[in-house]
Amino acid sequence: MRPYNKRYVPRSLQKLLESPEAYMIMKDVSPFSLFQVGKIWTKYYALAQTIPNAVDLKEYSPHFNNMLIVGDIHGDFESILRITRPFFEKKVEGIVFMGDFVDRGEYGFLSIMYLIAMSLAWPDRVILLRGNHEDMSLNLIFGFYQELQRYFQNADIFDAVSATVESLYELMSLAAITPLDSVCIHAGIPKEPFKLDILNQIPKPHSDYSLIQDRALKFRLKDIFTQIRWNDPSENPDEHPEARSYHGFFYYTEPIVDRFLEMNNLKRIYRSHEHPRGNFQEIFPKKLYHIFSSSPNPSIIHEKDGAIYVRDLDFKILKKIKKKDPN
Ligand SMILES: [Mn+2]
Numbered sequence: 001m002r003p004y005n006k007r008y009v010p011r012s013l014q015k016l017l018e019s020p021e022a023y024m025i026m027k028d029v030s031p032f033s034l035f036q037v038g039k040i041w042t043k044y045y046a047l048a049q050t051i052p053n054a055v056d057l058k059e060y061s062p063h064f065n066n067m068l069i070v071g072d073i074h075g076d077f078e079s080i081l082r083i084t085r086p087f088f089e090k091k092v093e094g095i096v097f098m099g100d101f102v103d104r105g106e107y108g109f110l111s112i113m114y115l116i117a118m119s120l121a122w123p124d125r126v127i128l129l130r131g132n133h134e135d136m137s138l139n140l141i142f143g144f145y146q147e148l149q150r151y152f153q154n155a156d157i158f159d160a161v162s163a164t165v166e167s168l169y170e171l172m173s174l175a176a177i178t179p180l181d182s183v184c185i186h187a188g189i190p191k192e193p194f195k196l197d198i199l200n201q202i203p204k205p206h207s208d209y210s211l212i213q214d215r216a217l218k219f220r221l222k223d224i225f226t227q228i229r230w231n232d233p234s235e236n237p238d239e240h241p242e243a244r245s246y247h248g249f250f251y252y253t254e255p256i257v258d259r260f261l262e263m264n265n266l267k268r269i270y271r272s273h274e275h276p277r278g279n280f281q282e283i284f285p286k287k288l289y290h291i292f293s294s295s296p297n298p299s300i301i302h303e304k305d306g307a308i309y310v311r312d313l314d315f316k317i318l319k320k321i322k323k324k325d326p327n
Contacts, residue, residue, distance in 0.1 A: 002088060004121035010043055012036040013117035016110075020081060023110055030151030031110055037164050044116055047123055048171035053206075054199040058179045061124035063093035069184050069291065069301040070097045071272030072131065073115075075105025075144070076294035080114060082313035083293060083300055087125075091315065092302065096176045098272050098291075099131020099186040099229070103142035105294060109151065116168065127176050130206070131186040131273070132229040132247075134169035136162060170205030174228060180303050180322075181266050187273040188288075190227035191241050191250040193260035198224065232274055233257070233283050254284045261287060270301055280310050280318065289321065 006014060012032055016023060023031045032040070057064035070083055086092045097115055102108030119126040132138065139145040145162065152158040175196055176184045183196065202221050203209060212218050227249055234243070234251035243251050257269065269288045277283075279299040281290040291301050291310070299318060302309045306325035310318045 002090070002122065008043060008047070008123070009117060009120045010036065010039045013040060013113065013120065016114055017117050017121060020077070020110075020114060024077060024107065028150055032113065034152070034157050034161050034164075037161050040113070040116060040120075041164050041168060043120055044168055044171060047120060048173075048204055051123075051127065051173055052200045053174040053202050053204065054196045055127055055173050055176045057094070057096070057127070057176055060127075061094070063125045064096075064303075065094075065179050066092050066304040067094035067096065067178065067302070068092050069178070069182075069270050069303070070095060071291040071293040071298075071300075072100035072133075072275065073097065073105070073111050074100055074133070074294045075102055075108035075111050075147075076298070077105070077107035077110050077114070079294050079298045079313060080111055083298070084118070085313075086315050092304070094125045094127075096127045096178075096184045097129065098184050098270070099129045099172070100133040100272065101128075101131070102144035102147075103133045103139055106147075108139075108144040108147050112165070112168070128172045129176060129184065129186055130169055130172035130174060130229065134172060136166045136169075167205060170207060174199050174202065174225070177266065178303055180306065180308065182268045182270055182303065182308075183264070183266050184270045186229045186271065187249075188228065188231045188233055188269065188271045189252050189256065189260045190224055190231060191252060191256060193256055193263055194224055196264050199228075230273075233271075233288055235283065254287070257284055257288050282321075 073080060087095055101112040101115055115128055119128055148162055149158055152161050202225055209218050230247050230249035231252055232245040234253055239251050239253050245251050271290060272292055275292055277290045279292050279297040283290055291299055293300055298313050300311050302311050307323055308321035312318055
């Protein structure tokens, strides 16, 4: 275990960090009480206010010069333990998780709480981005809501816990820019390319627009907030900008990606979101990469010393995306 400041990590999460496997046998018992979830929220709220929605990792901390980028988790706690192993073995220094922590898989609650524990324990090394499944109305359809109901049979307690979890979602970041000028974002970009720093005008908690008076700005921010967590890319160059993916949100094509990268002075985009694309795909050559990090075939991206690799969860190299820079 890497050393961390216990002051910032509630005791319930310290226990989880120390023996995560022990929690996987507690199928119908909640790993946390309402009181503990409340304490976790207080700590995470304070931390999240110090992290922008669009985090420039180069400025944020030196640990992201050797980092992992992780795609959808979907309650696959076993994969989380394998993904984070190189971090604990000090083979990597930093990790960005690109969202979709809950739903579909068995251990949504454990997964999201473990990742929050990691970001409290190593705030300058672990960043969580919000995916489209960090949304209680979606959780109602895809299983996490029912998972929480199983743990909290008392309706009042269930309501309080699910509201607190929902406000944890509201505090996560939305995009991270790596030292190699890659941007990590859950699903992708809007049909209208935008400058990433506009994300920092979105409040935290994300739905608290009480301080923004300008209605047009409010509308634009909400629209970008939704599209970056939902949009899919389309390889069809003739795709009409108004065409919508099966999710009901917009497709983005290669020219849109080009304009976005140019506007933001970036080299490439990492995204996750679509499990039918499998564990890894180079969607637009050298510009848009898809990565998925939960079962059946999880993979991760590793950036180090100017080089970029796709690795499996045994840390074996599956593919080299970029060679080390000369010198
Ligand atoms: Mn998704």
